[in-house]
Amino acid sequence: MQLVVNIVVLASIYALIACGYVLIYRVSRVLNLAHGELMMLGAYLLLATASLFSGHPAMALAAAALLSLLTGALVYVFLMRKMTGEMVLAAILTTVALGILIRGVAVLIWSAQQQYPAVALGVANPSLSLLGGARISIWSLALVLTNLVVYCGLFLFLNFSRWGMRMRAAGQNPLLAAQRGINLHGVYALAWSLSTLTGALAGILMALDSGLTTSMPVIGLKAFPAALVGGLDSLAGALLGALIVASAEVLLIYYVDPLLSDVVPFLVLIAMLGVRPWGLFGTREELDRV
Amino acid sequence: MFRPAPRASGYFRTDYAQDLALVQTRAERVTVVVVIFLLAGFPFLASPFALDLACQVFLASIGALSLMLLTGYAGQISLGHAGLIAAGAFTTGILAREINAPFWITLPASAVSGMLLGFVFGLPSLRLRGLYLAVSTLALHFVVIYLGGEYETKRGFSTGIIVEPPRLAGFKLSDGRGWYFVLLIAAALSLIVCINLLRSRSGRAWRAVHAREPVAEALGINIAGYKLLAFIISSCMTSVAGCLFAYYRGFVSIEAFDLFLSIQYVAMIIIGGMGSLLGALLGAAFVTLFPYAIEDLLGLLPDVQKLAGDIFAVNYAAFGVVMILFLVLEPLGLVGVWRRMQNYFLLWPFKHRPLAGLRK
Numbered sequence: 001m002q003l004v005v006n007i008v009v010l011a012s013i014y015a016l017i018a019c020g021y022v023l024i025y026r027v028s029r030v031l032n033l034a035h036g037e038l039m040m041l042g043a044y045l046l047l048a049t050a051s052l053f054s055g056h057p058a059m060a061l062a063a064a065a066l067l068s069l070l071t072g073a074l075v076y077v078f079l080m081r082k083m084t085g086e087m088v089l090a091a092i093l094t095t096v097a098l099g100i101l102i103r104g105v106a107v108l109i110w111s112a113q114q115q116y117p118a119v120a121l122g123v124a125n126p127s128l129s130l131l132g133g134a135r136i137s138i139w140s141l142a143l144v145l146t147n148l149v150v151y152c153g154l155f156l157f158l159n160f161s162r163w164g165m166r167m168r169a170a171g172q173n174p175l176l177a178a179q180r181g182i183n184l185h186g187v188y189a190l191a192w193s194l195s196t197l198t199g200a201l202a203g204i205l206m207a208l209d210s211g212l213t214t215s216m217p218v219i220g221l222k223a224f225p226a227a228l229v230g231g232l233d234s235l236a237g238a239l240l241g242a243l244i245v246a247s248a249e250v251l252l253i254y255y256v257d258p259l260l261s262d263v264v265p266f267l268v269l270i271a272m273l274g275v276r277p278w279g280l281f282g283t284r285e286e287l288d289r290v
Numbered sequence: 291m292f293r294p295a296p297r298a299s300g301y302f303r304t305d306y307a308q309d310l311a312l313v314q315t316r317a318e319r320v321t322v323v324v325v326i327f328l329l330a331g332f333p334f335l336a337s338p339f340a341l342d343l344a345c346q347v348f349l350a351s352i353g354a355l356s357l358m359l360l361t362g363y364a365g366q367i368s369l370g371h372a373g374l375i376a377a378g379a380f381t382t383g384i385l386a387r388e389i390n391a392p393f394w395i396t397l398p399a400s401a402v403s404g405m406l407l408g409f410v411f412g413l414p415s416l417r418l419r420g421l422y423l424a425v426s427t428l429a430l431h432f433v434v435i436y437l438g439g440e441y442e443t444k445r446g447f448s449t450g451i452i453v454e455p456p457r458l459a460g461f462k463l464s465d466g467r468g469w470y471f472v473l474l475i476a477a478a479l480s481l482i483v484c485i486n487l488l489r490s491r492s493g494r495a496w497r498a499v500h501a502r503e504p505v506a507e508a509l510g511i512n513i514a515g516y517k518l519l520a521f522i523i524s525s526c527m528t529s530v531a532g533c534l535f536a537y538y539r540g541f542v543s544i545e546a547f548d549l550f551l552s553i554q555y556v557a558m559i560i561i562g563g564m565g566s567l568l569g570a571l572l573g574a575a576f577v578t579l580f581p582y583a584i585e586d587l588l589g590l591l592p593d594v595q596k597l598a599g600d601i602f603a604v605n606y607a608a609f610g611v612v613m614i615l616f617l618v619l620e621p622l623g624l625v626g627v628w629r630r631m632q633n634y635f636l637l638w639p640f641k642h643r644p645l646a647g648l649r650k
Contacts, residue, residue, distance in 0.1 A: 031421050082618050088420040089367050090617055093560060096553055097613035104607025108600050221549075228425065259443065263436035266429035270414075273426045277418055 001132030007243075007250045009140045012147040014265075015242035016202040017223035019154060019235055020195035026233040027171045027191040030080065030091050034099035035199050036220020038075070041102050042068040042200020043117065043207035043216065044110050050120035057121045064204060065197060072196025076189040084188075099217065107214050115212045117204070125209060139209035146205060150198055154235060167191060171233070222262070225269035231282025240280060244268065312485065333470045341466040343579060348473035349535055350574040352480045354558040356527035358570035359484055362559055363493065364520035365500030366415050367424040370431035371555040374525045376547035377407050378532020380438050383451035383542035393456035397533050404529025405522050407434070412521030416514050431552060438544040450543030453536050469538055476534060480527055484567055487523065496520055557609075561616045563625030572624040580612065581605045 017039060024032045032038075046064035053060040079098060083091045118125055118139070127137045158164040169177040170187045178184050203216060226245045230237025249264040272279065303309045313319050333341055353375060360366050378400040385391040385399055414426035442448055455464040463469060487493050495516045498506035507513050536542045554577055562573025584605050620626055637643065 031425075079614065079618070086617075086621070089361070089424070089556075090560070090621065092421065092424060093553075093556060094614060094617045097557075097610045097617065099610070100550075100553070101607050101610025101614065104603045104605070104610060107603035108607060111600075112603070224425070225429070259436070259440060263432050266432040269429045270426060270433070273414055273418060273422065273429070277422055 001130070001134040003250060003254060005130065005134040005136050007247050008144060009136065010250055011243045011246035012140075012144040013202060013206060013219065013242075014223040014226040014246055015239050016143065016147045016150060016205075017199055017220055018227035018230070018238040018242055019150065020199040021224055021227040022230075022232060022235055022238045023154075023191050023195040023198070025227075026235075027167050028080075028084075028188050029171075030083070030095070031232075032095045032195065033092060033221075033224075034075075034095040034102065035195070035224075036217030037099035037102040037106075038068070038071065038196045039199035039203035039220050040106060040212075040214065040216040041071065041203075042196070043203035043212050044106055044115075045071075045200070046204045046207065047110065047115055047117045047120060047212065050117055054120075055122065057123050060121060061204070065200065068200035069193045069197045071200075072193035073189045075196070076192035077185075080188070080192065081185060103214060103217065112214050115207075117212060118208045121208075123208070137209055139205055143202070143205040143209070146201055150201065151235065151239060154194075154198075158235070163187070163190060218262070222265045225265040225272075228269055228279055229272045231279025233283060234279065234281035237279055237281030312482075329474060333467045338466050341470050343582065345466070345469050345473050345538060347575045347578045348470075348477040349531055349538065350555075350558065350578045351477045351571050352531035352534075353528050353555055354562065354570040354574040355477075355480050355484050355567060356524040356531070357555050358559050358562075358565075358567060359487065359496075359527075360520050360524035361556070362565045362570070363488060363500060364496035364517065366412075366517060366520060367420065368411065368427045368521075368524075369424050369549075369552050369556065370411060370427035370434070371528060372547045372549065372551035373427075373431035373434035374404060374407060374411070374528040375532040375535065375551065376434055376438055376544065377403055377525075378529030379536040379542045379547070380441070380451075380532075380544075381529070382533040382536040383453050384441065386453050386536075387447075387451050393537070396456075397530065400529045400533035401526050404525040404527075404532070407529070408522040408525025409518060411525060412518045415517045415521065428549075428552075431549065435544055435547060438547070442544055450541050450545075453540050453542060455540060456537050463537075473534060473538070476530070481567065481571070483527070488567070492516065492519060554609075557613050561613070561623050563623030566623075566625045568628070569623050569625040572628075576624065580609065584608050 017035065020035050020039075021032060024030055024035075042064060045067045046060060049060040049063040049067070050057075053063065075098065079094060080091075083094050125137050125139055127135045128141065129135055156164075158168055166177070166182045166187050167190065169180070170182060170184055174184060177187075199220070203212075206212075206216070206219070223242070223245075226242040227238050228241070229244055230239065230241030245265045245268050248268050249261065252260050252264050308314070313322055332344065336344070353371065357368065357371050360368055381400040381403040382396040385396045391399070411427055411430055415423050418426055442450070455462055457463070463472065488496075495506070495511045498509060498511055499513055499516055503513055539546075558573035558577045559570055560573070561576055562571070563569030585601060588601065588604060616623060622629075633643075
């Protein structure tokens with residue numbers, strides 16, 4: 001039973017991170033390898049706002065979320081906008097360089113030691129018992145629920161709101177979308193800020209659950225296979241991909257070798273690239289477009 | 291892409307030997323001789339610290355040249371370069387440790403393991419392109435690192451493997467000056483190998499594959515074969531660099547080969563300038579020396595004590611900034627700057643190229 005809970009929690013973490021990769025890739029065909037670092041930055045922003053609004057956890061959370069929305073838009077406006085139309089490798093490397101920069105700056109500002117935003121906010125982290133003797137901490141539960149809310153919200157947003165439709169149109173064919181009067185830069189900036197927000201939510205909830213160090217981006221990178229297994233341009237795929245990767249990881253760690261933890265997602269990734277590179281729900285022509 | 295500036299002021303070749311010569315004009319001959327003298331004289335004047343830096347640059351150059359071959363010329367993106375260096379270093383470390391193998395066994399063994407691994411790294415390239423290929427090499431990097439870590443913990447060398455200095459023809463190679471010459475020769479050899487590969491059949495095939503695959507295939511180029519060949523040759527050179535690295539450091543540990551190292555190598559070829567061997571060398575020197583330069587610059591600031599503990603983070607952040615600046619402002623890299631300078635002097639006192647002429 002505990003295994004099932006572990007799988008669900010890990011899958012939620014991966015899914016919440018992976019939807020950021022999917023959003024940006026689907027809209028602008030850029031792979032954002034700085035996503036892990038942006039996620040970590042969100043968690044550190046919470047640390048900063050926690051000291052600012054001490055005693056008001058909800059306000060601190062809201063402020064951190066707003067700041068990360070802003071960060072995403074700024075990243076697009078000041079950096080990624082200049083990389084539109086460049087080589088694939090150049091765009092990927094720009095995000096990598098951004099990630100390196102964020103990591104260095106984070107260490108400079110907040111030091112490399114483990115931090116506990118939960119303590120700074122003054123919130124507890126009790127664990128609940130579930131059926132069958134399994135336990136889950138309250139913040140992990142919050143993470144699972146947030147994940148569900150985020151996915152439902154994104155589904156509604158992309159399918160029924162005006163800006164969501166614009167985003168899908170820009171992802172399908174940027175040229176036609178621009179000719180219909182859609183502000184491409186606005187749409188891309190929105191995609192970046194939404195993606196940073198979801199990533200930051202994942203980072204914040206993980207940091208509240210188990211503390212925060214500068215090695216957090218590794219988890220962000222491990223969530224990437226989830227996005228690819230499901231198909232890089234499919235949100236539903238990311239959910240399923242996260243479940244597959246998380247189950248493989250938890251089961252292999254439990255039954256085979258704990259050291260495998262860092263490598264399992266990538267083994268799944270290699271297997272998937274060999275069998276069906278465009279992912280479970282991805283569109284096939286994607287491959288030739290990159 | 292720039293076309294290289296004309297090397298001679300006319301076409302004077304009368305036989306094939308002249309056409310094949312690496313060094314053609316008198317100016318080039320003089321340059322080569324001067325460079326050789328400078329490089330040979332350097333270790334007798336430099337401090338041990340400068341020698342160590344030079345050795346690191348040479349090691350990085352081998353890796354950067356091989357990555358340039360793969361990414362800059364054959365157009366196959368790889369984010370797993372550190373995995374290949376790790377493979378070479380670990381082959382050397384394991385053989386030296388387990389069966390006490392001498393230098394002349396570990397070096398070819400590293401090369402072979404690199405070739406095998408290059409074959410594995412290259413297999414996805416037959417099916418995938420661009421981003422997906424980059425991701426598959428990234429994944430393979432993690433697999434290689436995992437295997438190395440597994441070996442370390444299972445055998446109880448969790449801090450790393452110690453490698454004895456190699457014995458070459460009876461005497462032990464342990465002082466900086468000896469290493470300088472060994473690494474210099476290794477780097478020079480790889481440069482010559484790269485130059486010759488690129489101006490022969492394989493190099494032309496790689497460039498064709500890079501430019502447009504269907505056209506290359508229509509020209510009768512075996513795409514799968516040449517892609518795999520690019521991966522195999524590049525990995526082989528990289529593993530040899532890894533082997534030399536293991537001996538040079540005298541110590542192999544999996545922590546040294548993280549993703550950041552792969553990124554650094556890719557940064558070398560980007561900062562140096564894509565599609566140019568000179569760029570690979572410049573980039574290797576730049577990226578290797580960069581952290582030391584930052585450290586020196588920090589020394590000039592007044593409140594050093596505060597930053598001294600975070601020197602690593604400062605390096606990290608500065609490296610990110612420099613990479614972004616190059617990608618955004620100077621996509622052609624250091625070679626682009628160099629070519630612009632050349633053009634400035636070639637065209638002086640004019641500023642712009644004639645519409646027809648020099649480039650035609």
